[in-house]
Amino acid sequence: MAVGTIPILQMQFAFAIALIGVVIGWKGVLTRMTGFYDLSGAVRYLLYGIVAGVLLALAVDELLLTTIILESDSSAVKVPLANLIPLSLLIGALESSFVLFLLGRPGVSSIRASPPFGWALGLGLGSMQAAYLIVRLFDPNLLISSFSGFDLTSVSLALAISVLSNLGHSLPSTWQGYGIISGSRVVPMIASTIVRAALYICLVLGIINPIFLFGVAPFVVFAWFRAQEEWLPSGLTPAAKQAYRRTIRQAAIHKLRAEERIKGEMVDFDE
Numbered sequence: 001m002a003v004g005t006i007p008i009l010q011m012q013f014a015f016a017i018a019l020i021g022v023v024i025g026w027k028g029v030l031t032r033m034t035g036f037y038d039l040s041g042a043v044r045y046l047l048y049g050i051v052a053g054v055l056l057a058l059a060v061d062e063l064l065l066t067t068i069i070l071e072s073d074s075s076a077v078k079v080p081l082a083n084l085i086p087l088s089l090l091i092g093a094l095e096s097s098f099v100l101f102l103l104g105r106p107g108v109s110s111i112r113a114s115p116p117f118g119w120a121l122g123l124g125l126g127s128m129q130a131a132y133l134i135v136r137l138f139d140p141n142l143l144i145s146s147f148s149g150f151d152l153t154s155v156s157l158a159l160a161i162s163v164l165s166n167l168g169h170s171l172p173s174t175w176q177g178y179g180i181i182s183g184s185r186v187v188p189m190i191a192s193t194i195v196r197a198a199l200y201i202c203l204v205l206g207i208i209n210p211i212f213l214f215g216v217a218p219f220v221v222f223a224w225f226r227a228q229e230e231w232l233p234s235g236l237t238p239a240a241k242q243a244y245r246r247t248i249r250q251a252a253i254h255k256l257r258a259e260e261r262i263k264g265e266m267v268d269f270d271e
Contacts, residue, residue, distance in 0.1 A: 010138050010150050017158045018131035021166030022046070025123045029170075029232065030116060036236060036244050037113055042120035048102060049124020049169075056095055056125060057132040063087045064204050065136060069144060077144045077208060084201055092196035095125065095169075096176065096189045103177045104185065112235030114177030119232065122170030129203065130165035134158040137207045145208045157210055161203060164216045168199045171223040178231040195219070 006014075030042055064084055071078040099121060103114040137158055142148035147157055172192040179188035198215070205212035233241045 006135065006138050006150070011135055013150075014134040014138055014158065015131045017134055017155070017162050018127045018165075019162075020159065021130060021162035021164075022123045022127045024163060025119070025126075025166045025170055029119055029228070033116055033232065033244070036240055037116045038111070039116075041108075041113060042117055045102065045117045046120040046124045049121040049126075050128055051124075052095075052098055053125040053128030056091060057128045059091050059094075060088075060129060060200050060204065061132050061136070063091065064200060065133075068204070068208075069142075072144050079205065081201075085197065088197035088200045089193060091200060092193040095196055096172075096193045099173050099176050099192070100180070100185060100189050103173070104180050109180055112181050114180045115174050115227075115232050115235055116177075118173035118175075118177030119170045119227070122173035123166050125173070126166035126169030127162075129169065129200075130158075130162045133161055133165070133203055133207055137161070142207075147207065147210070157207070160210070160213055161206060164206075164213060164220060165199075165203055167220045167224070168203070168216050169196070171220065171227055172196060174227050174231045175223070178234050181235055 026046075030037075030039060033039065064087060067083055067087070068077070068079055071080050099118065102121060103109070103118050108114055108117055136142055137145065137148055137154055138150045140149040147154055172188075172195050176185075176188045176192055179185055199219075202212045202215040206216075233244055236244055
């Protein structure tokens with residue numbers, strides 16, 4: 001059951017959708033940390049993630065998705081979990097080791113920038129994972145999926161995959177960064193490997209049946225709040241952490257006031 005190619009315009013559209021998750025993850029998190037961390041370094045780690053993400057996404061495609069395609073036929077989709085789980089754990093271990101190596105380097109850990117750099121690194125890894133899966137999804141010859149092809153339904157599914165893949169890779173990378181500056185490396189690495197393995201399987205199966213994406217969403221929602229409240233600010237000094245949280249609160253207040261303000265009305269000096 002071979003998978004064919006798609007037009008170059010659709011392929012570019014697939015990569016554009018994959019990068020939407022990067023924009024959401026960057027503007028929703030790292031932009032707010034401007035002035036508290038070296039975000040130029042975070043950009044460099046985003047690029048590291050993109051380069052490494054190509055190789056890891058290729059491994060997921062060749063070892064997981066292709067295995068499902070070869071095991072399935074026109075009558076039924078077969079998911080050989082006995083083969084997929086060990087392979088996904090192997091890929092997850094490679095990714096976790098790569099993240100630990102980069103975030104644990106003295107130049108990063110000494111300035112306590114491992115959590116935000118981990119977030120940027122995860123965005124790069126997740127964007128390439130999403131890009132590969134969306135390209136597969138847009139292929140009408142992917143017979144194991146009733147959602148394959150290029151239409152409104154597949155584009156909507158692609159957007160969900162992009163967001164979940166980017167955030168799903170950023171969160172465990174940030175957790176590993178938090179573990180590095182907290183003095184715990186082994187437990188986050190092992191747990192991140194298991195989380196990543198589950199993420200790979202859910203995302204791959206998500207292009208076959210979107211219900212599997214619901215297996216990723218609860219993890220993302222739960223870990224999101226931990227990342228914002230604990231993991232990302234963990235590298236800041238107590239004074240900087242207090243200033244960061246005050247900045248976040250004030251930004252929310254200013255946004256609310258801007259939305260409620262009537263155009264043409266004089267702005268109060270206190271605002």
